[in-house]
Amino acid sequence: MNDSALTIISRVEGDATIVSPAGDIDLNGAPAFKSQLRTIQSALKPGGRLVIDLSAVPYMDSSGLATMIESMQAARRQSFKLILCGLTPRVRAIFEIAKLHTVFTIKGTLAEALAA
Amino acid sequence: MNDSALTIISRVEGDATIVSPAGDIDLNGAPAFKSQLRTIQSALKPGGRLVIDLSAVPYMDSSGLATMIESMQAARRQSFKLILCGLTPRVRAIFEIAKLHTVFTIKGTLAEALAA
Protein backbone atom coordinates (compact mmCIF):
# COMPACT_ATOMS: atom_id res chain seq x y z
CA MET A 1 0.00 0.00 0.00
CA ASN A 2 1.11 3.53 -0.61
CA ASP A 3 2.29 5.50 2.38
CA SER A 4 -0.43 7.99 1.71
CA ALA A 5 -3.28 6.10 0.19
CA LEU A 6 -5.88 4.03 1.95
CA THR A 7 -5.02 2.59 5.37
CA ILE A 8 -7.10 -0.32 6.63
CA ILE A 9 -7.56 -1.33 10.26
CA SER A 10 -9.57 -4.35 11.36
CA ARG A 11 -10.55 -5.65 14.77
CA VAL A 12 -12.83 -8.30 16.23
CA GLU A 13 -15.62 -7.46 18.68
CA GLY A 14 -17.77 -10.43 19.77
CA ASP A 15 -19.05 -12.14 16.62
CA ALA A 16 -18.30 -9.06 14.51
CA THR A 17 -15.19 -8.26 12.54
CA ILE A 18 -14.98 -4.50 12.03
CA VAL A 19 -13.00 -3.20 9.06
CA SER A 20 -12.22 0.51 9.05
CA PRO A 21 -10.65 1.83 5.85
CA ALA A 22 -9.38 5.42 5.97
CA GLY A 23 -8.91 7.24 2.69
CA ASP A 24 -10.39 7.20 -0.81
CA ILE A 25 -11.50 3.83 -2.20
CA ASP A 26 -10.82 4.49 -5.87
CA LEU A 27 -8.94 2.78 -8.70
CA ASN A 28 -5.71 3.61 -6.88
CA GLY A 29 -6.77 2.29 -3.46
CA ALA A 30 -9.32 -0.41 -4.24
CA PRO A 31 -6.90 -3.23 -5.21
CA ALA A 32 -5.11 -3.18 -1.85
CA PHE A 33 -8.42 -2.90 0.01
CA LYS A 34 -9.89 -5.79 -1.98
CA SER A 35 -7.00 -8.10 -1.24
CA GLN A 36 -7.07 -7.23 2.48
CA LEU A 37 -10.82 -7.79 2.59
CA ARG A 38 -10.36 -11.21 0.97
CA THR A 39 -7.86 -12.20 3.64
CA ILE A 40 -10.18 -11.02 6.41
CA GLN A 41 -13.18 -12.75 4.86
CA SER A 42 -11.37 -16.05 4.51
CA ALA A 43 -11.15 -16.16 8.31
CA LEU A 44 -14.86 -15.45 8.89
CA LYS A 45 -17.13 -18.18 10.29
CA PRO A 46 -20.65 -18.86 8.95
CA GLY A 47 -23.13 -16.83 10.99
CA GLY A 48 -20.50 -14.20 11.82
CA ARG A 49 -20.69 -10.53 10.91
CA LEU A 50 -18.47 -8.29 8.84
CA VAL A 51 -18.97 -4.59 9.53
CA ILE A 52 -17.30 -2.17 7.10
CA ASP A 53 -17.15 1.27 8.71
CA LEU A 54 -16.91 3.85 5.92
CA SER A 55 -16.90 6.94 8.15
CA ALA A 56 -13.28 7.76 7.25
CA VAL A 57 -13.80 7.27 3.51
CA PRO A 58 -14.35 10.69 1.93
CA TYR A 59 -14.64 9.30 -1.60
CA MET A 60 -15.50 6.07 -3.36
CA ASP A 61 -15.90 5.29 -7.05
CA SER A 62 -17.09 2.26 -9.01
CA SER A 63 -13.87 0.40 -8.11
CA GLY A 64 -14.95 0.73 -4.48
CA LEU A 65 -18.49 -0.37 -5.29
CA ALA A 66 -17.10 -3.42 -7.09
CA THR A 67 -15.11 -4.27 -3.96
CA MET A 68 -18.25 -4.01 -1.81
CA ILE A 69 -20.22 -6.21 -4.22
CA GLU A 70 -17.46 -8.82 -4.14
CA SER A 71 -17.72 -8.77 -0.37
CA MET A 72 -21.47 -9.23 -0.57
CA GLN A 73 -20.98 -12.22 -2.84
CA ALA A 74 -18.51 -13.71 -0.36
CA ALA A 75 -21.09 -13.11 2.40
CA ARG A 76 -23.65 -15.16 0.48
CA ARG A 77 -21.19 -17.93 -0.31
CA GLN A 78 -19.85 -18.16 3.24
CA SER A 79 -23.09 -17.26 5.05
CA PHE A 80 -21.72 -14.33 7.01
CA LYS A 81 -23.63 -11.07 7.43
CA LEU A 82 -22.23 -7.95 5.74
CA ILE A 83 -23.16 -4.56 7.21
CA LEU A 84 -21.96 -1.17 5.97
CA CYS A 85 -22.05 1.91 8.19
CA GLY A 86 -20.84 5.49 8.50
CA LEU A 87 -21.36 6.48 4.88
CA THR A 88 -20.57 10.15 4.28
CA PRO A 89 -23.07 11.96 2.02
CA ARG A 90 -20.66 11.82 -0.90
CA VAL A 91 -20.21 8.06 -0.57
CA ARG A 92 -23.92 7.48 0.04
CA ALA A 93 -24.65 9.34 -3.19
CA ILE A 94 -22.64 6.90 -5.29
CA PHE A 95 -24.48 3.91 -3.80
CA GLU A 96 -27.73 5.64 -4.78
CA ILE A 97 -26.56 6.49 -8.30
CA ALA A 98 -25.66 2.82 -8.80
CA LYS A 99 -29.00 1.77 -7.23
CA LEU A 100 -27.11 -0.23 -4.61
CA HIS A 101 -28.36 1.56 -1.47
CA THR A 102 -31.25 -0.92 -1.11
CA VAL A 103 -29.13 -3.95 -1.92
CA PHE A 104 -26.71 -3.61 0.98
CA THR A 105 -27.53 -3.52 4.68
CA ILE A 106 -26.51 0.06 5.52
CA LYS A 107 -26.60 1.45 9.06
CA GLY A 108 -25.94 4.99 10.27
CA THR A 109 -23.28 4.59 12.92
CA LEU A 110 -20.91 1.81 13.93
CA ALA A 111 -22.91 1.39 17.15
CA GLU A 112 -26.09 0.84 15.13
CA ALA A 113 -24.25 -1.62 12.89
CA LEU A 114 -23.01 -3.59 15.91
CA ALA A 115 -26.51 -3.61 17.41
CA ALA A 116 -28.05 -4.87 14.17
CA MET B 1 -20.76 37.87 -3.98
CA ASN B 2 -20.68 34.70 -6.02
CA ASP B 3 -23.45 32.21 -5.41
CA SER B 4 -20.84 29.70 -4.46
CA ALA B 5 -18.00 31.58 -2.92
CA LEU B 6 -17.75 32.91 0.59
CA THR B 7 -20.97 33.61 2.50
CA ILE B 8 -20.78 35.94 5.49
CA ILE B 9 -23.22 36.08 8.39
CA SER B 10 -22.95 38.55 11.23
CA ARG B 11 -24.93 38.95 14.44
CA VAL B 12 -24.73 40.96 17.65
CA GLU B 13 -24.54 39.33 21.07
CA GLY B 14 -24.19 41.76 24.00
CA ASP B 15 -21.21 44.01 23.29
CA ALA B 16 -19.86 41.57 20.71
CA THR B 17 -20.43 41.53 16.97
CA ILE B 18 -19.81 38.03 15.66
CA VAL B 19 -18.87 37.63 12.01
CA SER B 20 -18.99 34.11 10.60
CA PRO B 21 -17.59 33.71 7.11
CA ALA B 22 -18.16 30.32 5.45
CA GLY B 23 -15.90 29.35 2.57
CA ASP B 24 -12.34 30.01 1.42
CA ILE B 25 -10.92 33.50 2.07
CA ASP B 26 -8.64 33.73 -0.94
CA LEU B 27 -8.00 36.22 -3.74
CA ASN B 28 -11.44 35.33 -5.11
CA GLY B 29 -13.35 35.72 -1.85
CA ALA B 30 -11.35 38.29 0.11
CA PRO B 31 -12.55 41.47 -1.66
CA ALA B 32 -16.22 40.84 -0.80
CA PHE B 33 -15.30 39.83 2.75
CA LYS B 34 -13.16 42.91 3.19
CA SER B 35 -15.90 45.28 2.09
CA GLN B 36 -18.48 43.60 4.34
CA LEU B 37 -16.07 43.76 7.28
CA ARG B 38 -15.56 47.48 6.65
CA THR B 39 -19.29 48.08 6.77
CA ILE B 40 -19.63 46.09 9.98
CA GLN B 41 -16.63 47.83 11.57
CA SER B 42 -17.94 51.27 10.75
CA ALA B 43 -20.89 50.54 13.06
CA LEU B 44 -18.73 49.37 16.00
CA LYS B 45 -18.48 51.47 19.16
CA PRO B 46 -15.21 52.10 21.03
CA GLY B 47 -14.81 49.41 23.69
CA GLY B 48 -16.93 46.94 21.71
CA ARG B 49 -15.75 43.57 20.47
CA LEU B 50 -15.51 42.10 16.98
CA VAL B 51 -15.29 38.30 16.98
CA ILE B 52 -14.41 36.65 13.66
CA ASP B 53 -15.33 32.98 13.83
CA LEU B 54 -13.21 31.13 11.27
CA SER B 55 -14.51 27.63 12.02
CA ALA B 56 -16.22 27.39 8.60
CA VAL B 57 -13.20 28.66 6.68
CA PRO B 58 -11.32 25.66 5.31
CA TYR B 59 -8.68 27.76 3.55
CA MET B 60 -7.15 31.20 3.75
CA ASP B 61 -4.26 32.74 1.83
CA SER B 62 -2.33 36.01 2.12
CA SER B 63 -5.36 37.92 0.77
CA GLY B 64 -7.25 36.68 3.82
CA LEU B 65 -4.37 37.59 6.13
CA ALA B 66 -4.32 41.09 4.63
CA THR B 67 -8.03 41.39 5.38
CA MET B 68 -7.44 40.35 9.00
CA ILE B 69 -4.57 42.83 9.37
CA GLU B 70 -6.78 45.61 8.01
CA SER B 71 -9.35 44.70 10.61
CA MET B 72 -6.70 44.82 13.33
CA GLN B 73 -5.68 48.29 12.18
CA ALA B 74 -9.33 49.39 12.32
CA ALA B 75 -9.53 47.96 15.83
CA ARG B 76 -6.59 50.12 16.93
CA ARG B 77 -7.98 53.22 15.24
CA GLN B 78 -11.51 52.79 16.60
CA SER B 79 -10.57 51.20 19.93
CA PHE B 80 -12.60 48.03 19.55
CA LYS B 81 -11.29 44.60 20.48
CA LEU B 82 -10.67 42.08 17.66
CA ILE B 83 -10.78 38.38 18.54
CA LEU B 84 -10.34 35.49 16.11
CA CYS B 85 -11.58 31.99 16.93
CA GLY B 86 -12.26 28.58 15.44
CA LEU B 87 -9.16 28.38 13.27
CA THR B 88 -8.88 25.04 11.47
CA PRO B 89 -5.36 23.55 11.44
CA ARG B 90 -4.87 24.56 7.82
CA VAL B 91 -5.80 28.19 8.56
CA ARG B 92 -3.80 28.27 11.77
CA ALA B 93 -0.75 27.10 9.81
CA ILE B 94 -0.82 30.13 7.54
CA PHE B 95 -0.96 32.52 10.53
CA GLU B 96 2.12 30.74 11.86
CA ILE B 97 3.98 30.81 8.54
CA ALA B 98 3.37 34.58 8.40
CA LYS B 99 4.37 34.92 12.08
CA LEU B 100 0.98 36.46 12.84
CA HIS B 101 -0.29 33.90 15.38
CA THR B 102 1.15 35.93 18.27
CA VAL B 103 0.00 39.26 16.88
CA PHE B 104 -3.72 38.51 16.89
CA THR B 105 -5.86 37.52 19.86
CA ILE B 106 -6.80 33.97 18.87
CA LYS B 107 -9.18 31.81 20.92
CA GLY B 108 -10.14 28.17 20.41
CA THR B 109 -13.92 28.23 20.27
CA LEU B 110 -16.54 30.92 19.81
CA ALA B 111 -17.58 30.40 23.44
CA GLU B 112 -14.02 31.10 24.59
CA ALA B 113 -13.88 34.17 22.35
CA LEU B 114 -17.12 35.52 23.83
CA ALA B 115 -15.85 34.86 27.35
CA ALA B 116 -12.57 36.66 26.64
Next chain:
Amino acid sequence: MSAEQPHVRLEILSNPLLNCGAREMVASMSRRMGFAEDAACQIALAVDEALCNIERHGYDRQTDRPIWLSLHAIGGLAQNGTSSSPTEGLKIVIEDEAQQIDPNLIKSRPLDEIRPGGLGVHIIREVMDEVIYEQRPNSGMRLTMIKMRNPQPKKDNGAPP
Protein backbone atom coordinates in the same frame (compact mmCIF):
# COMPACT_ATOMS: atom_id res chain seq x y z
CA MET C 1 -22.42 23.36 -27.61
CA SER C 2 -20.03 26.26 -27.41
CA ALA C 3 -17.08 26.67 -29.72
CA GLU C 4 -15.24 28.87 -27.23
CA GLN C 5 -11.82 28.12 -25.79
CA PRO C 6 -11.60 26.10 -22.59
CA HIS C 7 -10.92 27.91 -19.33
CA VAL C 8 -8.79 25.05 -18.04
CA ARG C 9 -6.68 22.40 -19.74
CA LEU C 10 -5.10 19.51 -17.87
CA GLU C 11 -2.76 16.80 -19.11
CA ILE C 12 -2.02 13.90 -16.78
CA LEU C 13 -0.30 10.57 -17.22
CA SER C 14 -2.55 7.52 -17.07
CA ASN C 15 -1.53 6.58 -13.52
CA PRO C 16 -4.60 6.08 -11.27
CA LEU C 17 -2.69 7.78 -8.48
CA LEU C 18 -3.25 11.11 -10.26
CA ASN C 19 -7.03 10.76 -10.71
CA CYS C 20 -7.70 12.21 -7.25
CA GLY C 21 -6.10 15.50 -8.25
CA ALA C 22 -8.06 15.78 -11.48
CA ARG C 23 -11.40 15.07 -9.82
CA GLU C 24 -10.80 17.34 -6.82
CA MET C 25 -9.77 20.14 -9.16
CA VAL C 26 -12.99 19.76 -11.08
CA ALA C 27 -15.10 19.53 -7.90
CA SER C 28 -13.46 22.62 -6.44
CA MET C 29 -13.87 24.71 -9.59
CA SER C 30 -17.48 23.53 -10.04
CA ARG C 31 -18.38 24.77 -6.56
CA ARG C 32 -16.90 28.17 -7.34
CA MET C 33 -18.84 28.29 -10.60
CA GLY C 34 -21.99 27.99 -8.53
CA PHE C 35 -22.80 24.28 -8.73
CA ALA C 36 -24.40 22.87 -5.58
CA GLU C 37 -22.26 20.56 -3.44
CA ASP C 38 -23.98 17.37 -4.65
CA ALA C 39 -23.68 18.42 -8.28
CA ALA C 40 -19.98 19.27 -7.85
CA CYS C 41 -19.40 15.80 -6.38
CA GLN C 42 -21.31 14.18 -9.23
CA ILE C 43 -19.19 15.98 -11.82
CA ALA C 44 -16.02 14.86 -10.02
CA LEU C 45 -17.32 11.28 -9.95
CA ALA C 46 -18.05 11.32 -13.69
CA VAL C 47 -14.54 12.65 -14.40
CA ASP C 48 -12.99 9.97 -12.19
CA GLU C 49 -14.98 7.16 -13.81
CA ALA C 50 -14.01 8.39 -17.26
CA LEU C 51 -10.32 8.46 -16.29
CA CYS C 52 -10.57 4.96 -14.76
CA ASN C 53 -12.08 3.60 -17.98
CA ILE C 54 -9.36 5.14 -20.14
CA GLU C 55 -6.69 3.76 -17.81
CA ARG C 56 -8.16 0.25 -17.61
CA HIS C 57 -9.72 -0.27 -21.02
CA GLY C 58 -8.16 2.31 -23.33
CA TYR C 59 -4.55 2.06 -22.16
CA ASP C 60 -4.82 -1.45 -20.71
CA ARG C 61 -3.29 -0.24 -17.41
CA GLN C 62 -0.19 1.34 -18.90
CA THR C 63 0.54 4.18 -16.49
CA ASP C 64 2.65 6.54 -18.57
CA ARG C 65 0.32 7.53 -21.41
CA PRO C 66 -1.30 10.96 -21.80
CA ILE C 67 -4.86 11.93 -20.94
CA TRP C 68 -6.15 15.43 -21.74
CA LEU C 69 -8.99 17.08 -19.92
CA SER C 70 -10.47 20.48 -20.67
CA LEU C 71 -13.10 22.50 -18.86
CA HIS C 72 -15.25 25.17 -20.43
CA ALA C 73 -17.60 27.20 -18.24
CA ILE C 74 -20.66 27.70 -20.44
CA GLY C 75 -21.82 31.30 -19.96
CA GLY C 76 -18.40 32.32 -18.71
CA LEU C 77 -16.78 32.80 -15.32
CA ALA C 78 -17.65 35.34 -12.65
CA GLN C 79 -15.22 38.24 -12.45
CA ASN C 80 -14.09 39.30 -9.00
CA GLY C 81 -16.67 41.41 -7.26
CA THR C 82 -19.67 40.50 -9.40
CA SER C 83 -22.78 39.55 -7.55
CA SER C 84 -23.62 36.15 -9.03
CA SER C 85 -22.13 33.45 -11.22
CA PRO C 86 -22.87 33.72 -14.95
CA THR C 87 -21.85 30.08 -15.39
CA GLU C 88 -24.78 28.17 -16.87
CA GLY C 89 -23.05 24.84 -17.14
CA LEU C 90 -19.77 23.02 -17.41
CA LYS C 91 -18.50 21.28 -20.50
CA ILE C 92 -15.76 18.73 -19.93
CA VAL C 93 -13.82 17.10 -22.74
CA ILE C 94 -11.55 14.12 -22.00
CA GLU C 95 -9.27 12.79 -24.73
CA ASP C 96 -6.72 10.01 -25.03
CA GLU C 97 -4.38 8.35 -27.51
CA ALA C 98 -5.57 4.91 -26.50
CA GLN C 99 -7.10 2.21 -28.66
CA GLN C 100 -10.17 3.29 -30.56
CA ILE C 101 -13.41 1.46 -30.05
CA ASP C 102 -16.86 1.81 -31.56
CA PRO C 103 -18.63 4.38 -29.32
CA ASN C 104 -21.75 2.18 -29.48
CA LEU C 105 -19.86 -0.51 -27.58
CA ILE C 106 -19.34 1.82 -24.61
CA LYS C 107 -22.59 1.26 -22.80
CA SER C 108 -23.88 0.59 -19.35
CA ARG C 109 -25.37 -2.74 -18.37
CA PRO C 110 -28.73 -3.33 -16.67
CA LEU C 111 -28.26 -2.77 -12.95
CA ASP C 112 -30.70 -5.42 -11.69
CA GLU C 113 -27.99 -8.05 -11.97
CA ILE C 114 -25.77 -7.31 -8.97
CA ARG C 115 -22.14 -8.02 -9.88
CA PRO C 116 -18.83 -6.20 -9.59
CA GLY C 117 -17.92 -4.03 -12.57
CA GLY C 118 -19.90 -2.48 -15.36
CA LEU C 119 -21.04 0.54 -13.33
CA GLY C 120 -18.78 3.33 -14.63
CA VAL C 121 -20.63 4.21 -17.82
CA HIS C 122 -23.96 4.04 -16.00
CA ILE C 123 -22.69 6.50 -13.40
CA ILE C 124 -21.37 8.90 -16.04
CA ARG C 125 -24.67 8.90 -17.97
CA GLU C 126 -26.71 9.17 -14.79
CA VAL C 127 -25.00 12.23 -13.36
CA MET C 128 -24.22 14.25 -16.50
CA ASP C 129 -26.79 15.90 -18.76
CA GLU C 130 -25.03 15.11 -22.04
CA VAL C 131 -22.50 12.36 -22.71
CA ILE C 132 -20.93 11.83 -26.11
CA TYR C 133 -18.23 9.28 -26.90
CA GLU C 134 -16.48 9.58 -30.24
CA GLN C 135 -13.28 8.54 -31.99
CA ARG C 136 -10.75 11.30 -32.46
CA PRO C 137 -9.71 11.92 -36.07
CA ASN C 138 -6.33 10.20 -35.87
CA SER C 139 -6.01 8.21 -32.67
CA GLY C 140 -7.76 7.70 -29.39
CA MET C 141 -11.17 8.56 -28.03
CA ARG C 142 -12.94 11.74 -26.99
CA LEU C 143 -15.59 11.96 -24.30
CA THR C 144 -17.63 15.16 -24.10
CA MET C 145 -19.77 15.65 -21.01
CA ILE C 146 -21.99 18.57 -20.09
CA LYS C 147 -23.67 19.35 -16.82
CA MET C 148 -25.96 22.36 -16.55
CA ARG C 149 -26.43 24.25 -13.27
CA ASN C 150 -30.20 24.18 -13.69
CA PRO C 151 -30.65 21.19 -15.94
CA GLN C 152 -33.45 20.84 -18.44
CA PRO C 153 -35.53 17.66 -18.21
CA LYS C 154 -33.04 14.97 -19.09
CA LYS C 155 -32.58 13.86 -22.71
CA ASP C 156 -32.22 10.20 -23.53
CA ASN C 157 -28.57 9.59 -24.22
CA GLY C 158 -29.08 6.21 -25.80
CA ALA C 159 -28.33 4.44 -22.54
CA PRO C 160 -30.39 1.36 -21.84
CA PRO C 161 -33.12 2.03 -19.26
Next chain:
Amino acid sequence: MSAEQPHVRLEILSNPLLNCGAREMVASMSRRMGFAEDAACQIALAVDEALCNIERHGYDRQTDRPIWLSLHAIGGLAQNGTSSSPTEGLKIVIEDEAQQIDPNLIKSRPLDEIRPGGLGVHIIREVMDEVIYEQRPNSGMRLTMIKMRNPQPKKDNGAPP
Protein backbone atom coordinates in the same frame (compact mmCIF):
# COMPACT_ATOMS: atom_id res chain seq x y z
CA MET D 1 17.02 19.08 -10.71
CA SER D 2 15.51 16.48 -12.96
CA ALA D 3 15.24 16.92 -16.71
CA GLU D 4 12.38 14.44 -16.93
CA GLN D 5 8.94 15.19 -18.33
CA PRO D 6 6.25 16.44 -15.97
CA HIS D 7 3.59 14.02 -14.77
CA VAL D 8 0.93 16.73 -14.84
CA ARG D 9 0.49 19.90 -16.88
CA LEU D 10 -2.22 22.44 -16.20
CA GLU D 11 -3.17 25.56 -18.11
CA ILE D 12 -5.66 27.93 -16.49
CA LEU D 13 -6.84 31.42 -17.30
CA SER D 14 -5.73 34.13 -14.87
CA ASN D 15 -9.11 34.35 -13.11
CA PRO D 16 -8.72 34.04 -9.30
CA LEU D 17 -11.90 31.94 -9.30
CA LEU D 18 -9.87 29.06 -10.77
CA ASN D 19 -7.03 29.12 -8.21
CA CYS D 20 -8.95 26.88 -5.81
CA GLY D 21 -8.97 24.07 -8.36
CA ALA D 22 -5.27 24.32 -9.08
CA ARG D 23 -4.27 24.33 -5.41
CA GLU D 24 -6.65 21.52 -4.41
CA MET D 25 -5.37 19.42 -7.31
CA VAL D 26 -1.82 19.89 -6.11
CA ALA D 27 -2.75 19.19 -2.46
CA SER D 28 -4.60 16.04 -3.40
CA MET D 29 -1.82 14.67 -5.61
CA SER D 30 0.83 15.57 -3.01
CA ARG D 31 -0.98 13.49 -0.36
CA ARG D 32 -1.08 10.52 -2.72
CA MET D 33 2.61 10.92 -3.42
CA GLY D 34 3.24 10.45 0.28
CA PHE D 35 3.53 14.00 1.57
CA ALA D 36 2.17 14.51 5.08
CA GLU D 37 -1.06 16.50 5.41
CA ASP D 38 0.66 19.68 6.60
CA ALA D 39 3.22 19.51 3.80
CA ALA D 40 0.50 18.95 1.20
CA CYS D 41 -1.32 22.04 2.49
CA GLN D 42 1.89 24.07 2.41
CA ILE D 43 2.53 23.11 -1.21
CA ALA D 44 -1.04 24.11 -2.12
CA LEU D 45 -0.57 27.43 -0.33
CA ALA D 46 2.65 28.17 -2.23
CA VAL D 47 0.94 27.38 -5.53
CA ASP D 48 -1.98 29.64 -4.65
CA GLU D 49 0.26 32.53 -3.59
CA ALA D 50 2.24 32.20 -6.82
CA LEU D 51 -0.96 32.28 -8.89
CA CYS D 52 -2.26 35.32 -6.96
CA ASN D 53 0.97 37.20 -7.62
CA ILE D 54 0.86 36.45 -11.35
CA GLU D 55 -2.77 37.54 -11.49
CA ARG D 56 -2.28 40.74 -9.51
CA HIS D 57 1.21 41.86 -10.46
CA GLY D 58 2.09 40.02 -13.66
CA TYR D 59 -1.20 40.36 -15.48
CA ASP D 60 -2.44 43.39 -13.55
CA ARG D 61 -5.77 41.67 -12.83
CA GLN D 62 -6.61 40.77 -16.42
CA THR D 63 -8.57 37.54 -16.01
CA ASP D 64 -8.23 35.92 -19.43
CA ARG D 65 -4.49 35.38 -19.75
CA PRO D 66 -2.77 31.97 -19.60
CA ILE D 67 -0.90 30.49 -16.65
CA TRP D 68 0.90 27.15 -17.01
CA LEU D 69 1.68 24.86 -14.13
CA SER D 70 3.55 21.59 -14.30
CA LEU D 71 4.20 18.96 -11.66
CA HIS D 72 7.05 16.51 -11.70
CA ALA D 73 7.25 13.82 -9.04
CA ILE D 74 10.98 13.51 -8.32
CA GLY D 75 11.77 9.81 -7.97
CA GLY D 76 8.64 8.88 -9.89
CA LEU D 77 5.11 7.82 -8.99
CA ALA D 78 4.01 4.66 -7.21
CA GLN D 79 2.51 2.06 -9.48
CA ASN D 80 -0.68 0.35 -8.35
CA GLY D 81 0.03 -2.37 -5.84
CA THR D 82 3.52 -1.29 -4.83
CA SER D 83 4.20 -1.09 -1.15
CA SER D 84 5.47 2.46 -0.70
CA SER D 85 5.80 5.72 -2.60
CA PRO D 86 9.06 6.23 -4.52
CA THR D 87 8.32 9.95 -4.73
CA GLU D 88 11.20 11.86 -3.11
CA GLY D 89 9.90 15.33 -3.80
CA LEU D 90 7.71 17.47 -5.97
CA LYS D 91 8.93 19.98 -8.51
CA ILE D 92 6.41 22.61 -9.57
CA VAL D 93 6.99 25.01 -12.44
CA ILE D 94 4.62 27.94 -12.96
CA GLU D 95 4.93 30.07 -16.08
CA ASP D 96 3.16 33.07 -17.52
CA GLU D 97 3.21 35.49 -20.45
CA ALA D 98 2.93 38.47 -18.17
CA GLN D 99 5.27 41.42 -17.84
CA GLN D 100 8.85 40.50 -17.08
CA ILE D 101 10.48 41.82 -13.97
CA ASP D 102 13.94 41.48 -12.49
CA PRO D 103 13.77 38.33 -10.33
CA ASN D 104 15.76 40.19 -7.67
CA LEU D 105 12.83 42.55 -7.22
CA ILE D 106 10.58 39.68 -6.20
CA LYS D 107 11.37 39.50 -2.55
CA SER D 108 9.68 39.25 0.79
CA ARG D 109 9.61 42.11 3.24
CA PRO D 110 10.58 41.98 6.94
CA LEU D 111 7.61 40.64 8.87
CA ASP D 112 8.06 42.71 12.05
CA GLU D 113 6.17 45.58 10.48
CA ILE D 114 2.55 44.42 10.63
CA ARG D 115 0.68 45.66 7.56
CA PRO D 116 -1.58 44.18 4.91
CA GLY D 117 0.20 42.82 1.83
CA GLY D 118 3.72 41.73 1.13
CA LEU D 119 3.33 38.25 2.60
CA GLY D 120 3.03 36.06 -0.50
CA VAL D 121 6.70 35.73 -1.40
CA HIS D 122 7.60 35.16 2.25
CA ILE D 123 5.09 32.32 2.44
CA ILE D 124 6.37 30.73 -0.76
CA ARG D 125 10.00 30.82 0.40
CA GLU D 126 9.09 29.66 3.89
CA VAL D 127 7.19 26.52 2.87
CA MET D 128 9.17 25.36 -0.17
CA ASP D 129 12.72 24.00 -0.12
CA GLU D 130 13.84 25.66 -3.36
CA VAL D 131 12.36 28.74 -5.01
CA ILE D 132 13.74 30.15 -8.25
CA TYR D 133 12.23 33.07 -10.15
CA GLU D 134 13.51 33.71 -13.66
CA GLN D 135 12.51 35.41 -16.88
CA ARG D 136 11.43 33.08 -19.66
CA PRO D 137 13.42 33.38 -22.89
CA ASN D 138 10.82 35.36 -24.86
CA SER D 139 8.10 36.60 -22.59
CA GLY D 140 6.82 36.19 -19.07
CA MET D 141 8.20 34.72 -15.89
CA ARG D 142 8.97 31.23 -14.64
CA LEU D 143 8.81 30.16 -11.01
CA THR D 144 10.35 26.80 -10.10
CA MET D 145 9.59 25.44 -6.65
CA ILE D 146 10.72 22.18 -5.08
CA LYS D 147 9.55 20.53 -1.92
CA MET D 148 11.20 17.30 -0.74
CA ARG D 149 9.31 14.70 1.28
CA ASN D 150 12.15 14.47 3.78
CA PRO D 151 13.79 17.83 3.34
CA GLN D 152 17.47 18.45 3.86
CA PRO D 153 18.37 21.26 6.30
CA LYS D 154 17.05 24.31 4.53
CA LYS D 155 19.28 26.29 2.16
CA ASP D 156 19.24 30.05 2.26
CA ASN D 157 17.25 31.25 -0.72
CA GLY D 158 18.42 34.80 -0.50
CA ALA D 159 15.31 35.84 1.40
CA PRO D 160 15.89 38.44 4.11
CA PRO D 161 15.91 36.90 7.60
